[in-house]
Every structure is written in structure tokens, then in C-alpha cells.
Amino acid sequence: MAAGQANRLPEGGRIDRSRPLRFSFNGKSYAGYAGDTLASALLANGVSLVGRSFKLRRPRGIVGGGAEEPNAVMQLGEGAAARPNLLATQVELEPGLAARGTRGWPSTRFDIGAALDGFGRILGAGFYYKTFKYPRAWWKLYEHVIRRAAGFGKAPDSPDPDRYEHRNAHCDVLVAGGGPAGLMAALMAARAGARVILADDDVEFGGSLLVGGDAIDGIPAMDWVARVVAELRQMPDCRLLSRGTVFGYHDHNFLTIAQRCVRESDIAAQDQARRPVAERLWRVRAKRVVLAQGAFERPLVFCNNDRPGVMLATAVSGYIRRHAVLPGRRAVVFTNNDSAYRTAIDLAGAGAEVAAIVDSRPGGAGAIEQRVKELGIPVLPGHVVSDVSGRRRVRGAGIARWTGEPWSTVEITLRIDCDLVAVSGGFSPAVHLHSQAGGKLEWSESQLCFLPAEARQSHDSAGAGNGRQSTGDCLADGLRAGTAATVELGLSRPEIEIPATEEVPAAPIEALWRVPAVKDADRCPKQFIDFQNDATVADIRLAVREGYRNVEHVKRYTALGFGTDQGKLGNINGMAILADALGKPIPEVGTTTFRPAYTPVRFGTVAGESVGELYDPVRKTALHEWHEAAGAPMEAVGQWHRPWYFPRGGEDLHAAVARECLAVRNSVGIMDASTLGKIDVRGPDAVNFLERVYTHNVGRMKPGRCAYGILLGEDGMVMDDGVMARLAEDRFYLTTTTGGAAHVLDWLEKWLQTEWPELEVYLTSLTEQFSTLAVAGPNSRKLLEKLGCDIPLDRESFPFMHVRTATLAGIPVSLFRVGFSGELAFEINIGSQFALDLWRKLMDAGREFDITPYGTETMHVLRAEKGFVIVGHDTDGSVTPVDLGMNWLLSREKDFLGKRSLARPDCLREDRKQLVGLLSRDGCTVIPEGAQLIERTGQATPVPMCGHVTSSYPSASLGHPIALALVTGGRGRKGETLFAASPGREPTAVEIVSPAFYDPGGERQHV
Amino acid sequence: MLLIECPWCGPRAETEFSHGGEAGITRPANPDALSDAEWADYLFYRSNPRGAHRELWNHARGCRRWFVVERDTVTNRIAGSFRLDEALPVPASAAGKQAEQGD
Structure with missing residues (x-):
């Protein structure tokens, strides 16, 4: 079975020859062993051509052995399980694994684009920028063709079936990298009693010892590794994460690790619904970090x-x-x-x-x-x-x-x-995490590499990543870093000796950034720096000739370091050649910025469990199950799910809403308004406090009184609105918009705590503790009376805009004679545990009135018929109360938040957009919400715009569509005709009217 | 992700907090007496320093208290957290101004 592996040595290696397996590459079947990577198995089979280069389509083979590999970019799987952009050097070989090269069309071996190589002279740096510019109308075509030709594999075509999870962890010492230095650092810290996490991106710990391996302490290097790992595994507070790549070093020693948990074949064998976690994101807060990620060969x-x-x-x-x-x-x-x-x-x-x-x-x-x-x-x-x-x-x-x-x-x-x-x-230390953490780099002229210098956070570098070269030096440096961490943590220091190794004195490295050729540097055959992006020595020199000086600019012009390998292979060579072309020393040119992620991370790993139902919390009212049983489609309002409408017998939205609206206007409707924000305000200074934040005269409200109130930002713009009720001298009850509840509470708290701490006021959110049942329509009073209410509900005893505590059907409630529909209406506030019971009783008692449950859409139509705005729907952050025609709400007798801003010149402009109503001239067209309003049709673009439509609905009560809009100087323009324009439609002629379409005198709610 | 010390609850992850902008902006006692420029200065203008910055944070998913944090805007290093009712140490502005000139 293992036949055909022409390049496989007869013995040795860390592969498991007892577990031969087959895999395929570009559709052809090959043999390999467990313990192989895809790259090693391909090489064993003599596959030397694995891809084509990005721009020039040159044939490419495997160059490296790990994260630095630029060429062997693979695609695994198909359909939903497709995984692009994997490095063959990091893919563990699996039985049945099917890989494809991601570049080369129609195949890696015969690539049509390979002819491009002949045009290499033309395809220099900036070729695309310079060439595909004209004509401008062709940009989209160019992009389409170039992107198709570029191709970095195929994304999955449907949702990822794999499961992912996030885990939070804390530790004293996080060691990134499990080579000789990392192992010594972890051993030191663990023996000192620290909580340790040791993460390594490879399958096995050992780092360079996996491939090098002189004796350590007189035993083979990997035996020494096994001994250390075994000891670490026994420690209760030491967590070893193999296959775990520390890919991000964020603020305040917060690091992220992507850990591959199970092998592809294990996942495939599982029932879809109970798949094991494929990859885990560790979110680690570490007191101290030791970076021992080794070095990349150049x-x-x-x-x-x-x-x-x-x-x-x-x-x-x-x-x-x-x-x-x-x-x-x-x-x-x-x-x-x-x-x-x-x-x-x-x-x-x-x-x-x-x-x-x-x-x-x-x-x-x-x-x-x-x-x-x-x-x-x-x-x-x-x-x-x-x-x-x-x-x-x-x-x-x-x-x-x-x-x-x-x-x-x-x-x-x-x-x-x-x-x-x-x-x-030579070798470039993997300083990525050190740099992500804000650490500085220092150029070493003797070692010809950037070394980690001053750290910004609590971290230290060790081993090859710190410029150490021999195994012995790495072991010693790891021990030093581990010791420093224990000292920093105030732990006792166990005595650990540096393991013995055989050292051979080495001669120093010599600078050799560009090898001379038979022709000069701009005419010789290509000398590649970045293999993945085909950036060459000549490209960098061209960029400099064209005026690029900054390394970040040269990077973007030549695409040096732009690939999925992020320049791990070529960047330092490129910077050295750039420095030479600029006539500057290398440290003056510097490096480009290192950003997370160190290696590509799957989107699924980043998302973790936050997908599907768990993407965002869903808030449900106490009546949610009733709404669902009634067949109401739900509308998401922030995190709340609210019933949108209650269709009867196959009705669509339009028919149901028309019926619901007429029921409220003619008899009685009932709505679940529980999502309104509810804030209890109490304390001896409650009036004083609310006077400062609301625009109306709060102090004039007697207990039992309700008022419509608006909140302005200090910039004078409408922030939120709602009904405020004075329950007692020192106690108020505020409602907010559904979406604004949390923000308003935070905002009130901020003023209380930061600006007016002398006020004794207590704020409590009651949004979820109480449910609100809105009963609206001319029969609403009769309905409550029928149900049994212990207080008189007639107009004189309980007038409009008042609040009473009462008992309804034997249940204690607060009754508010307020509404959002313009009809006789009551809002019943009730403890959420009683809400469903009362709702059912109302439905039963209301049968004789054909009580009609209605949803958010009908609520919107009813309020629009009255010209009531919804903050955030008819307003954005640029609308003042004056723009909305709410001058009557603005007290002249006191200061309030935002008042001074209303006198700013910009707020006094005559041509501000003001709230108006719109009627289609033809009496039947429903204007799209968001349509722009223009003065005339047939104007040349750009057409001056004089407003936009904020709300628009058909109105069953009125028999024609209505709309609300914000129009420049609109209040003074009633009767004028404008045109509502939106893409793909003929402009609609509209007339500016008052926004109060229905019962403008408000008689119906005062009965 | 920052690690922020709530003066009441101790060190917690940034996700528990919300940011409230520069600290020490006092609402004018009599806004009507201010010119448009003076009001605009209070309303819109912030120091936006490079270096030490005192800012308000709210432990929004915790105790809901507002407090002051001194954070370096370059390094994100946090020098300290302070309750609103405690005297803040010597203003960082003196040191901050020197740093500005240094740049």
C-alpha cells in the first residue's frame, strides 16, 4: 500500500509505518503514513509541482516546512466543508484526505496563465494599477477577470457544518512555542508553582528538536522532550495545548490561541448534530508571557x-x-x-x-x-x-x-x-507576537536580523525567537525567561540546571541579500523575494525609482508580504534590498507592521458558538408563546421579538394590518407593548433631576398625571421619547422606546453620577418585571368595565393622560390612560407573571367586541395616521424638537439638557428639514420609505434633494396612502408639490400636508 | 482587550464596561450666558491627548457605576482607576503637556 513513495527513506522519522494511508492531490491517489504532513507525503511521492505563482503563473514547489510556506496553498473538501487557504506543510495527513492546489487553471500542471511569465518584463510592480485604469466603465470587468485569474481557492458554498467553541482562561505564565526554550521556560514556571499554559502550533512539542536533535543531557533530544512534557502533564496547574497557534497578542496581556481539536476524519465519522468541536479559540489573560516561537529561515x-x-x-x-x-x-x-x-x-x-x-x-x-x-x-x-x-x-x-x-x-x-x-x-526571529504587543525591534548587525528589544507589555522573548542559535543557548535562554517570570510573580525559584548539550563553535553569518547575476539587477532572470506575490528585486528597485520611500508604501505597491504567509519568508530580504536601493541602513527602513493574526484563522473559530440561534440573545415578552400560537410572524426590534401582525385565514400583511387598524378605530384592539423601556425614578430630588433632563415642566405635574416627554442630547437633537407618569411626590415612572431603554438608563445614570451626585435619586429598570398590555379603541373602556375594575373609568373620574392603580379582574395593575393610536385607550401595566392570564381574560371578555390583537405594523400605521413620530424611524441624530413641531414641549422657564444647543445658529436655520405629511397626488401610490424628495423631475444629475420620506403606509381608515417626511423648510410649504424619487421607479408627485392625518383635533382620545 | 479595574468590583474585562469620553468636562452652570463659541467648546471640543488621558468608564454590565480611568492613549497602559468622589492625584496634564511639546 505504501508503494510508490519513491522518496521515502527505508527507516527513521517520526511517522507511523504501521498506519499507511491513502490520500489524493488534484484528483490523483497517493500513499503516505500517519504522522506525515500533506507536504511531506507529496514530497515522498515525488510531487514537486504544487502550485502556480500568483501573478506570473510560474511553477512552484514546496519551499518550507511550516507557517512560512508560500507556495503549497491547498484546498481541502468541497461544498459546505470546503476549506481553502491551508498550507500543505501544516495539514496533518488523513486517510482519504482530498487536497487540491488552489492556483493554476485549468490545472496546476498545465496553466494557461503560464504564458504570462514571458511577459514578466511588463508585469512589474504596479502593473495592475497602471494598466487597468481606462476606460473607467470597465473597472468592474477588469476586477472580475483579475480576481478569477488570481484565485486563492474556493469558499464554502453553504454554512459551515463544523462546531467551534470559545474558552476563557487565566494563567500566571503563558508560553507560546514548545521548542527547547519554551519547554525550559514552562518547566521552570510550573515547578515554581505558577499556573502555566504552554501552546505550540505543531502536533508534537519539540520545535526545532523535531528536526534537529543532538543529544540533551546524554539522551536523544526527543526523549528529553518526552520527559519534560510528561512532567508538565502531571502538574495540576499546567495546561498543554498542542496544535494551538497563539495568533494574537492584544492589550493588557490578552492573547488568543486557535487550537485544532480533532482531525478531519474524526469529524467526518460523527453524526452531524453531535459533531465534536473542530477548533477552539482560547481567550487567555496571562500575568506574564514568554514568547518562544522560534525563527524563520530566509x-x-x-x-x-x-x-x-x-x-x-x-x-x-x-x-x-x-x-x-x-x-x-x-x-x-x-x-x-x-x-x-x-x-x-x-x-x-x-x-x-x-x-x-x-x-x-x-x-x-x-x-x-x-x-x-x-x-x-x-x-x-x-x-x-x-x-x-x-x-x-x-x-x-x-x-x-x-x-x-x-x-x-x-x-x-x-x-x-x-x-x-x-x-x-540566515534566520529571522519570529517577532510577530512581540511586535503585536507593541514591543520594539532592534537590528543586530552581527546576526543580521531584527531582535525583540524593549517590551511594552509583560512579556519576554526566549530562544531562537530571541536570536539564540544553538540548542544549548535556546535551553539556557528559556530557563532565564522562565526564571524571570517566576521572580516577577513573586514565586520561589526552584533550582534547575541547564541541560547539557554538545556545542560546536560557529563562524559568523555574512550579509548576502542579493546574489549578483550575469546581467544587472533589472535585466537578469527574476530574483524572487516574495514567492507568493511574485515580488522581485527588480520590482522593489522599480518602486524606489518611481518615488516610493516608505516601507509601508513599497509593500502596497509591490505586494511584498501581502500574501497569506504575510511575508514570513521574504520580508526581511525585501527590506534589506529596499534599504540598499534607498541607500539607508536596514534599521532606518524598518519593518512593516505586524498585526494579528499570525497565521490565518478560520472564521468559524472567531465566531465560536455565536452562530445561528446563539448569534444574538433573543428577548421574548411574557406573552410570546400566545403570539406564536396565534401564528403571528415576528419582527426583530433590537433583541426583542415582537409580533408583527396576526393573520387570519391566509391573510397577507396588507390585509391583516388593514383589518387590525379598522378594529382599533371602530371597536377595540389589544397589543403587547411590554418591550417599552420602563424606569422607576424615586428619591427626594426626583423632580429636580427630571426637570433637568426632560424638556417640559415636570414640576407642574400632579401625582396621578402623565405627560409625553422627550429627551434631548446636549446637542439639542431628539434622543428618545416616552410617557412619564408621576406616581407620587417623590416617585416617577418613565417609559422609553423599545430600542432606547438601556441607553436611556445609562445616560440618566451618567448625569446623576458624574454631574449631579448631590441629587438623591434612584433609578431602577422595570422593563422585564412589568408587562404592558395596550387596549385601544372606542370599546376599550367597556371592555375593562366588563372585566371588573375597582375604580371608575369614566372620562371625569379618570381623564386622558392620567394614571391610576386599580384591580382588574382581581389582579393588581397600573392603568394609564395613554395611547399611541389616537383612540380612547388604556395601557395596563401588570407584573409579568400575571400578564398571560390577564391577556387571556381580556381576549375572552372582548369577544363580544370582536377584540383584535394587533402587531407592530398596525401600531406603526395608527400612529402615523396621527402624525406621531417614532424616534429612530422618523428621526435620526440630526432632528431637533423644533424640526418635529414640538415647540410646545420646550419649557421657557428652566434649563434642560440640550436647550442651549437649540439656540445655536445651525439649529435656527430656516431651511432645516421639518416634519410634514405627504399625500400621493394620485391618491393610491404608496411611496417607498427612504425615497428622496426633489422639486422637479427631469433635472440633470446630481439632482438637488429637499427631503426624504421617513414613514409610509396604506391607511385603511383614511382610504388612501399616507407618508411622513422631513422636508427642507417643510412646515411653510403646505400645499406644494414635490416628487418622491427612488431607484427603479418613476418619481411620484406628492403634496405636502400636515402630518396629523386622522382626527387632527384629538377628540377621539378625550372621550 | 483591556483589563479595567472597577473601583468597586476589581479588575474585569473591557467587555463589561462602556466608555464615556473624556473625564472632567463640567456642564456650565448657566448655559444661556455662554456665547455660541463657548457652548461649542463645552459641547464638541475635547483634548484628545497623545499620552495620559483621564476618561469616564461605566461598569455597565456590573455595578453600573461610573468612574475615572487614567489611560495612556499610545500604550493603553492604565495608570489607575478612581471613584468620582475621591480626589484625583496631581493632574496628568502637566506631564501630558510636556510630552506634547516633545512631539
């Missing part, structure tokens, strides 16, 4: 350095040692530092022929050079690989003498046949 920048078969040296070592895969038979190793010599040894040990180590440094390597020479590997110090041949696979390397002049031209002095070029241009 490629070297020479001609055609993107050819399949050019790979990072450490990645080559990793495939050999961890996956028992030999990526090539005859290799050239090209380096400017000592590290790649180990890869040469690994290659030789695995049976490959190492044709040469090409080392730019004239003096060659340190002590390790001797070991290489003992293996018979030739070393060419003071030489570089200037070019490679081959298209779909490297065939040979062109070697030149290195003069130390990166922009000179050279001659190829030697050609070596090979199918693998392992390159190492």
Missing part, C-alpha cells in the same frame, strides 16, 4: 530561486529527519551561515549525494566544516549560486565567485547538475 535571492527543488535547508533537514523523506538525490547546499552544513550532513546520511556546499563566506564555516569534509562533501567557500536551470524542477546550479559586491555582474564559472538546492540565508 531564502537566498538569486536568479530563478523560485524553481521547484529550491528549498529551505532546515525544511530539507526536517523532511529527512522527521518524515523520512528525501526531497532530492543530488543536492547543492547554498548558504551564508553554518546552519546549512547540518543539512548537508543530513542529506549525506540519508543517502543523497551532496554535490557541493556553496558558501559565500571566503573563510567558510566554523568547526562543522571539518565534519562535512570528513563525509567527503566538497565545500566552495567564497562562491554563490547565481542561477539555477530547469523549469518544473531544478536541473542544475550555476556557480560564480562572490566578490562581496551585490550589484556587480558575475560570470558563471561552474555548473553543477542537481535536483535539489537547499538554501539558507
Whole structure:
């Protein structure tokens, strides 16, 4: 079954040879083993071509071994389970896994766009910006074609079936990265008694030890790792998260970790409804953070350095040692530092022929050079690989003498046949999280990399991520960081010795940012910096010639570091070349900004459980079940679900609303108004306080009185409205809009606490404790009387705009003679536990009046017929009470919030938009809400607009449609004709009228 | 996500709080006596400093109390939380002004 894996070594590696499995890539079936990544399995099968480059469509192979991989971007699954944008280097191989390359059309191997490569000279930096500009009308077409050609895989076509969850955690020390440094730091902190979380994005802990691995403390490195991990697992307060990527370092030591929980095959085997959690988002608040995420190896920048078969040296070592895969038979190793010599040894040990180590440094390597020479590997110090041949696979390397002049031209002095070029241009610490946390970076001239410097939050870097290179130095640095954390936390320090390792003195790295070619830098074959986005040395130089100076601008112009890998591979090389082109030192050019996420995170992981029913809380009134049983469609009003209308026998919205409106106008209707905000205000200073925030004269209200009140912001704009009732000398009851309840309470509290703390007033929300049943219509009084009320309800005893406590059908209630329909009406406030009972009794008693439950739509129509506004529907944040014609509500005798603003010049403008009514001239057209109002039809664009429609409904009571609108200087324009314009419709001629369409004198509610 | 110390409840996650803008803006005693420019200054203009900033926060999903937080607008570092009825330490404005000039 495992046959066909031509590049699989006969023994070794951390794969499980007892568990062979099959997978497919681009529809072809291959064999691999458990423990493989998709990348290692592809390499084992000799698949060297995995994708096409973004712009030029050049054939590309696997370059790296982890998060830095730019080329092997894969698509897994189909339909709802489609997962784009996964790196083959990070995908665990699964039985039956079906992967596709995401780039290349019609296929990776035969890509039509590959012809573009020939036009490389034209397709330089900014090509799209410069070319696809004219004519402007074609922009959409250009975008469509370019996006289709670009293609980074396919998004799922229906909702994600996977389950995700969020978990909050707190710890003393969070260690990001489980390599030698991270393990030592975690061990120190855990032994000191700290609560520790250790997270690593790999399947196994060990980091570089998984691929390197000299002995530690006299035992094989991975045995040492197993020993440490076993000890950590036993600690009660230590949590180990493998497959957990710390991807965000946010304010105040808050970090986010995406943890893959189960393998794809496990998910597939499960019942859809009871799937295990696929991925978990950890939200961690840590007292102290140790960043030990290691370093990324840099490629070297020479001609055609993107050819399949050019790979990072450490990645080559990793495939050999961890996956028992030999990526090539005859290799050239090209380096400017000592590290790649180990890869040469690994290659030789695995049976490959190492044709040469090409080392730019004239003096060659340190002590390790001797070991290489003992293996018979030739070393060419003071030489570089200037070019490679081959298209779909490297065939040979062109070697030149290195003069130390990166922009000179050279001659190829030697050609070596090979199918693998392992390159190492040095290491860049993974400073991403350090930078996200606001930490500074410092350029090291000796190590040629940015090192984490001053930290802004409570964090520390350790190991390769802190510029340490040997395993021994990483172990020591991790111990140091762990010790520093325990000291910071005030914990005792256990004695831990630095584990013993065998150290080989290394020779220093040499700067080699661009390898000279046979032609100058702008005419030689392409020298790639960012493989995913096809950004080359020539592109960066072109950007500089065209005037770009800032690294952030060059990034956007050349797309350097723009890809899903976010420049993990190429950014530092790019910045060094930019610095050279600008004639500045590298630290002056600086880096681009590091932002979360460190690696791509699934949308599902970010959403967690907050999908579907759990997306947002739903608030239901005490009568919700009755409404549902009555078949009422629900309308979402903020988080509340309110019945929209109550259809009878197949009625549509329009028919039901017309019937409900007429029932209220002619007999009696009943509505659940429980979602209105309700605030209890009490205290000796309650009047004083409310005088300051409401615009009317609150003090004049006698106990038992109700008043319509509006709240203004300090800017004079209407913020909320509602009925206010004075229940006693020192006690008021306020209602607010449904959507404004929480805001109004917060806002009142803010004034009380921050501005007027001397006032003794107490505010309590009663929104959910009380339900409000609105009974409206000429028969409403009769209905309550029939039900049995212990107080007289006649006009004289209980006039309009008054409140009484009463007993209704034996239940204690507050009765408000207020309404929003303009009819004789009562609002019954009742403890929510009694609401359903009373509602049923009202329905029973109301049968003789054909009592009609009505929903929010009828409520809207009824109030619009009366010209009553709904704050937030007919107003936005730019409407004053004067604009609404509510001058009568504004006290002249006192100050109130927002009053001074009403005298600002802008609020006094004659041409402010004012509330008016509109009637369609034809008497039948319902104008769309939101329609713009214009003076005349047939004007050239842009047509001057003089208002907009805020509410519009057919009115059954009136027999014609009505609308409310805000019109420039509208109150003085009654009788004028305007046109209501909205897209896709003929403008409608409308007449400006008073907004009070129905019973303008208000007689009906005073009966 | 910030970790904010409520003077009554202790340190809690930012999601429990709502932000109320710059602290120390006092409503004028007699707004009618102010010119339009003076009223506009109270209504619209804020110091928006780079550095130390005293601002109001409300423990909206907790004790519902308003209080003052001194936060560095560059680093988000919080120097302290103060109840509204306690005397604030020496205004940060002195130090803040120096920093502004330094920029």
C-alpha cells in the first residue's frame, strides 16, 4: 500500500509505518503514513509541482516546512466543508484526505496563465494599477477577470457544518512555542508553582528538536522532550495545548490561541448534530508571557530561486529527519551561515549525494566544516549560486565567485547538475507576537536580523525567537525567561540546571541579500523575494525609482508580504534590498507592521458558538408563546421579538394590518407593548433631576398625571421619547422606546453620577418585571368595565393622560390612560407573571367586541395616521424638537439638557428639514420609505434633494396612502408639490400636508 | 482587550464596561450666558491627548457605576482607576503637556 513513495527513506522519522494511508492531490491517489504532513507525503511521492505563482503563473514547489510556506496553498473538501487557504506543510495527513492546489487553471500542471511569465518584463510592480485604469466603465470587468485569474481557492458554498467553541482562561505564565526554550521556560514556571499554559502550533512539542536533535543531557533530544512534557502533564496547574497557534497578542496581556481539536476524519465519522468541536479559540489573560516561537529561515535571492527543488535547508533537514523523506538525490547546499552544513550532513546520511556546499563566506564555516569534509562533501567557500536551470524542477546550479559586491555582474564559472538546492540565508526571529504587543525591534548587525528589544507589555522573548542559535543557548535562554517570570510573580525559584548539550563553535553569518547575476539587477532572470506575490528585486528597485520611500508604501505597491504567509519568508530580504536601493541602513527602513493574526484563522473559530440561534440573545415578552400560537410572524426590534401582525385565514400583511387598524378605530384592539423601556425614578430630588433632563415642566405635574416627554442630547437633537407618569411626590415612572431603554438608563445614570451626585435619586429598570398590555379603541373602556375594575373609568373620574392603580379582574395593575393610536385607550401595566392570564381574560371578555390583537405594523400605521413620530424611524441624530413641531414641549422657564444647543445658529436655520405629511397626488401610490424628495423631475444629475420620506403606509381608515417626511423648510410649504424619487421607479408627485392625518383635533382620545 | 479595574468590583474585562469620553468636562452652570463659541467648546471640543488621558468608564454590565480611568492613549497602559468622589492625584496634564511639546 505504501508503494510508490519513491522518496521515502527505508527507516527513521517520526511517522507511523504501521498506519499507511491513502490520500489524493488534484484528483490523483497517493500513499503516505500517519504522522506525515500533506507536504511531506507529496514530497515522498515525488510531487514537486504544487502550485502556480500568483501573478506570473510560474511553477512552484514546496519551499518550507511550516507557517512560512508560500507556495503549497491547498484546498481541502468541497461544498459546505470546503476549506481553502491551508498550507500543505501544516495539514496533518488523513486517510482519504482530498487536497487540491488552489492556483493554476485549468490545472496546476498545465496553466494557461503560464504564458504570462514571458511577459514578466511588463508585469512589474504596479502593473495592475497602471494598466487597468481606462476606460473607467470597465473597472468592474477588469476586477472580475483579475480576481478569477488570481484565485486563492474556493469558499464554502453553504454554512459551515463544523462546531467551534470559545474558552476563557487565566494563567500566571503563558508560553507560546514548545521548542527547547519554551519547554525550559514552562518547566521552570510550573515547578515554581505558577499556573502555566504552554501552546505550540505543531502536533508534537519539540520545535526545532523535531528536526534537529543532538543529544540533551546524554539522551536523544526527543526523549528529553518526552520527559519534560510528561512532567508538565502531571502538574495540576499546567495546561498543554498542542496544535494551538497563539495568533494574537492584544492589550493588557490578552492573547488568543486557535487550537485544532480533532482531525478531519474524526469529524467526518460523527453524526452531524453531535459533531465534536473542530477548533477552539482560547481567550487567555496571562500575568506574564514568554514568547518562544522560534525563527524563520530566509531564502537566498538569486536568479530563478523560485524553481521547484529550491528549498529551505532546515525544511530539507526536517523532511529527512522527521518524515523520512528525501526531497532530492543530488543536492547543492547554498548558504551564508553554518546552519546549512547540518543539512548537508543530513542529506549525506540519508543517502543523497551532496554535490557541493556553496558558501559565500571566503573563510567558510566554523568547526562543522571539518565534519562535512570528513563525509567527503566538497565545500566552495567564497562562491554563490547565481542561477539555477530547469523549469518544473531544478536541473542544475550555476556557480560564480562572490566578490562581496551585490550589484556587480558575475560570470558563471561552474555548473553543477542537481535536483535539489537547499538554501539558507540566515534566520529571522519570529517577532510577530512581540511586535503585536507593541514591543520594539532592534537590528543586530552581527546576526543580521531584527531582535525583540524593549517590551511594552509583560512579556519576554526566549530562544531562537530571541536570536539564540544553538540548542544549548535556546535551553539556557528559556530557563532565564522562565526564571524571570517566576521572580516577577513573586514565586520561589526552584533550582534547575541547564541541560547539557554538545556545542560546536560557529563562524559568523555574512550579509548576502542579493546574489549578483550575469546581467544587472533589472535585466537578469527574476530574483524572487516574495514567492507568493511574485515580488522581485527588480520590482522593489522599480518602486524606489518611481518615488516610493516608505516601507509601508513599497509593500502596497509591490505586494511584498501581502500574501497569506504575510511575508514570513521574504520580508526581511525585501527590506534589506529596499534599504540598499534607498541607500539607508536596514534599521532606518524598518519593518512593516505586524498585526494579528499570525497565521490565518478560520472564521468559524472567531465566531465560536455565536452562530445561528446563539448569534444574538433573543428577548421574548411574557406573552410570546400566545403570539406564536396565534401564528403571528415576528419582527426583530433590537433583541426583542415582537409580533408583527396576526393573520387570519391566509391573510397577507396588507390585509391583516388593514383589518387590525379598522378594529382599533371602530371597536377595540389589544397589543403587547411590554418591550417599552420602563424606569422607576424615586428619591427626594426626583423632580429636580427630571426637570433637568426632560424638556417640559415636570414640576407642574400632579401625582396621578402623565405627560409625553422627550429627551434631548446636549446637542439639542431628539434622543428618545416616552410617557412619564408621576406616581407620587417623590416617585416617577418613565417609559422609553423599545430600542432606547438601556441607553436611556445609562445616560440618566451618567448625569446623576458624574454631574449631579448631590441629587438623591434612584433609578431602577422595570422593563422585564412589568408587562404592558395596550387596549385601544372606542370599546376599550367597556371592555375593562366588563372585566371588573375597582375604580371608575369614566372620562371625569379618570381623564386622558392620567394614571391610576386599580384591580382588574382581581389582579393588581397600573392603568394609564395613554395611547399611541389616537383612540380612547388604556395601557395596563401588570407584573409579568400575571400578564398571560390577564391577556387571556381580556381576549375572552372582548369577544363580544370582536377584540383584535394587533402587531407592530398596525401600531406603526395608527400612529402615523396621527402624525406621531417614532424616534429612530422618523428621526435620526440630526432632528431637533423644533424640526418635529414640538415647540410646545420646550419649557421657557428652566434649563434642560440640550436647550442651549437649540439656540445655536445651525439649529435656527430656516431651511432645516421639518416634519410634514405627504399625500400621493394620485391618491393610491404608496411611496417607498427612504425615497428622496426633489422639486422637479427631469433635472440633470446630481439632482438637488429637499427631503426624504421617513414613514409610509396604506391607511385603511383614511382610504388612501399616507407618508411622513422631513422636508427642507417643510412646515411653510403646505400645499406644494414635490416628487418622491427612488431607484427603479418613476418619481411620484406628492403634496405636502400636515402630518396629523386622522382626527387632527384629538377628540377621539378625550372621550 | 483591556483589563479595567472597577473601583468597586476589581479588575474585569473591557467587555463589561462602556466608555464615556473624556473625564472632567463640567456642564456650565448657566448655559444661556455662554456665547455660541463657548457652548461649542463645552459641547464638541475635547483634548484628545497623545499620552495620559483621564476618561469616564461605566461598569455597565456590573455595578453600573461610573468612574475615572487614567489611560495612556499610545500604550493603553492604565495608570489607575478612581471613584468620582475621591480626589484625583496631581493632574496628568502637566506631564501630558510636556510630552506634547516633545512631539
